[in-house]
Amino acid sequence: xxxxxxxxxxxxxxxxxxxxxxxxxxxxxxxxxxxxxxxxxxxxxxxxxxxxxxxxxxxxxxxxxxxxxxxxxxxxxxxxxxxxxxxxxxxxxxxxxxxxxxxxxxxxxxxxxxxxxxxxxxxxxxxxxxxxxxxxxxxxxxxxxxxxxxxxxxxxxxxxxxxxxxxxxxxxxxxxxxxxxxxxxxxxxxxxxxxxxxxxxxxxxxxxxxxxxxxxxxxxxxxxxxxxxxxxxxxxxxxxxxxxxxxxxxxxxxxxxxxxxxxxxxxxxxxxxxxxxxxxxxxxxxxxxxxxxxxxxxxxxxxxxxxxxxxxxxxxxxxxxxxxxxxxxxxxxxxxxxxxxxxxxxxxxxxxxxxxxxxxxxxxxxxxxxxxxxxxxxxxxxxxxxxxxxxxxxxxxxxxxxxxxxxxxxxxxxxxxxxxxxxxxxxxxxxxxxxxxxxxxxxxxxxxxxxxxxxxxxxxxxxxxxxxxxxxxxxx
Amino acid sequence: xxxxxxxxxxxxxxxxxxxxxxxxxxxxxxxxxxxxxxxxxxxxxxxxxxxxxxxxxxxxxxxxxxxxxxxxxxxxxxxxxxxxxxxxxxxxxxxxxxxxxxxxxxxxxxxxxxxxxxxxxxxxxxxxxxxxxxxxxxxxxxxxxxxxxxxxxxxxxxxxxxxxxxx
Numbered sequence: 001x002x003x004x005x006x007x008x009x010x011x012x013x014x015x016x017x018x019x020x021x022x023x024x025x026x027x028x029x030x031x032x033x034x035x036x037x038x039x040x041x042x043x044x045x046x047x048x049x050x051x052x053x054x055x056x057x058x059x060x061x062x063x064x065x066x067x068x069x070x071x072x073x074x075x076x077x078x079x080x081x082x083x084x085x086x087x088x089x090x091x092x093x094x095x096x097x098x099x100x101x102x103x104x105x106x107x108x109x110x111x112x113x114x115x116x117x118x119x120x121x122x123x124x125x126x127x128x129x130x131x132x133x134x135x136x137x138x139x140x141x142x143x144x145x146x147x148x149x150x151x152x153x154x155x156x157x158x159x160x161x162x163x164x165x166x167x168x169x170x171x172x173x174x175x176x177x178x179x180x181x182x183x184x185x186x187x188x189x190x191x192x193x194x195x196x197x198x199x200x201x202x203x204x205x206x207x208x209x210x211x212x213x214x215x216x217x218x219x220x221x222x223x224x225x226x227x228x229x230x231x232x233x234x235x236x237x238x239x240x241x242x243x244x245x246x247x248x249x250x251x252x253x254x255x256x257x258x259x260x261x262x263x264x265x266x267x268x269x270x271x272x273x274x275x276x277x278x279x280x281x282x283x284x285x286x287x288x289x290x291x292x293x294x295x296x297x298x299x300x301x302x303x304x305x306x307x308x309x310x311x312x313x314x315x316x317x318x319x320x321x322x323x324x325x326x327x328x329x330x331x332x333x334x335x336x337x338x339x340x341x342x343x344x345x346x347x348x349x350x351x352x353x354x355x356x357x358x359x360x361x362x363x364x365x366x367x368x369x370x371x372x373x374x375x376x377x378x379x380x381x382x383x384x385x386x387x388x389x390x391x392x393x394x395x396x397x398x399x400x401x402x403x404x405x406x407x408x409x410x411x412x413x414x415x416x417x418x419x420x421x422x423x424x425x426x427x428x429x430x431x432x433x434x435x436x437x438x439x440x441x442x443x444x445x446x447x448x449x450x451x452x453x454x455x456x457x458x459x460x461x462x463x464x465x466x467x468x469x470x471x472x473x474x475x476x
Numbered sequence: 477x478x479x480x481x482x483x484x485x486x487x488x489x490x491x492x493x494x495x496x497x498x499x500x501x502x503x504x505x506x507x508x509x510x511x512x513x514x515x516x517x518x519x520x521x522x523x524x525x526x527x528x529x530x531x532x533x534x535x536x537x538x539x540x541x542x543x544x545x546x547x548x549x550x551x552x553x554x555x556x557x558x559x560x561x562x563x564x565x566x567x568x569x570x571x572x573x574x575x576x577x578x579x580x581x582x583x584x585x586x587x588x589x590x591x592x593x594x595x596x597x598x599x600x601x602x603x604x605x606x607x608x609x610x611x612x613x614x615x616x617x618x619x620x621x622x623x624x625x626x627x628x629x630x631x632x633x634x635x636x637x638x639x640x641x642x643x
Binding site (some may be wrong): 365366367368369370371465467468471473 | 559574575576579580581
């Protein structure tokens, strides 16, 4: 495996960043799950999901108009080699959606007035109505339609992590929604050193091994709706070939995918029931973690490196940027996928430069959703102080920043938690402000605890939740 | 002023001061008794509330110990815990009992039952340590008084916001 960071000799690792580090030689065995865009609390991700549906509505309009050739043309997508995802065993060249599959999709809708009238609520439903469409093709279609979104994301990440961008890198087959057509263009992007082609980064939090809506999961719904068990003596029972596995008593023979897809496309009520169930359970849809990020030995090794870096940093202005960069990496490592896309920023308050990290709250667990609902925290601000002694005005600085835009929950991060000044000031702010503002305080010791938890594959949410509870009880 | 008149004035002044002292002591004693009555009433309120609350939570804990409480149940339990801590503020064990802060995850029924049991035992200790107000002597002392006012609400100043410390 030749990860981009090793090939380009960049001092960041997969554990530090929000996106999948492209393997420049082989596709990573994951796919984009559009459902994770749908269920994300981020407006830009939800907008991206909206664009996918807009694309498909356009395709269906051309089918309704009888222009099947154009519909097929719109549906043809090559495998997006730029993102380096998929199930290809060797190399990065997969199949994408070719003319045959595009034709199959177009004709499925043409031949089903019910489906044509209904449209799609999620493009992953294509897996349930077209035999030739599987998870890989869903991912390919999504990546192609949302290529401009991924280009913007890649450029943003390169800026955050100071990765090299090359001007005027050619990108083929991106979708232009203004002209409603596929286009080619040139963009500033990182380049794959193996192929000299463009690289596009994909957020880790929209990747899964299998999409949330998938064929295997749907089969249960299908069986409940259409198949009934038959007894051994029934003439309806399929005769098994010799040597074939014997059916269990009462269990129906598995229906082949073409039949399932055909029946589903004619009976959309079952499809709707399945989709309703999956949408209701959206909170359980979580991204698949990369296998490298589940290897305890590797995680522990990485945590130890971060701890050593933290211990070596001096307090004061000289190491302030290094401290910001390191805390950024630590928090990304520890809090993904609950808090993602951390952006470092600087602002000035009364002549003092203040360094923040602003993370997006993905609302993946109850505690983070609670912050969204109770404190309006679509984002979580971490204010960084590369010093030991915290004075009242340090706490006031983060308090003035919290509000309707940034939420009313924030975290102050400094080197130590000496003295009672921080707590007293935070308690005062809590009691004085209406609506209430909560500020927690993390020190180097807490960051080390978080690193230990993460490297043991424990969820750090419990740690922050406990800290929050202790604070709320102590001010009662 | 003649020495006799001076002496008479001094006697009258002393008499007045004694009378004022007596009235002041009576008022203080009256207030003390009213506060004790309030405390006793608070005890009975909590005891009655605990009976119902404990039975309900215990039933639910037996059925589904791992299930989280509802937001309404949690609000009722937390209010009860605050009142219990206010009444038994000198009890070190009850002092360690904390309200539940859900923060997205409500506590389980079995945890609620554990805390309510602690409070039940705290109330038993409270009764033992305050024998006087539950005794006939207290009732007898009360009968000697005619109160002008009702006993205060023991829990009235419980929810006053803390100012926190500025610096």
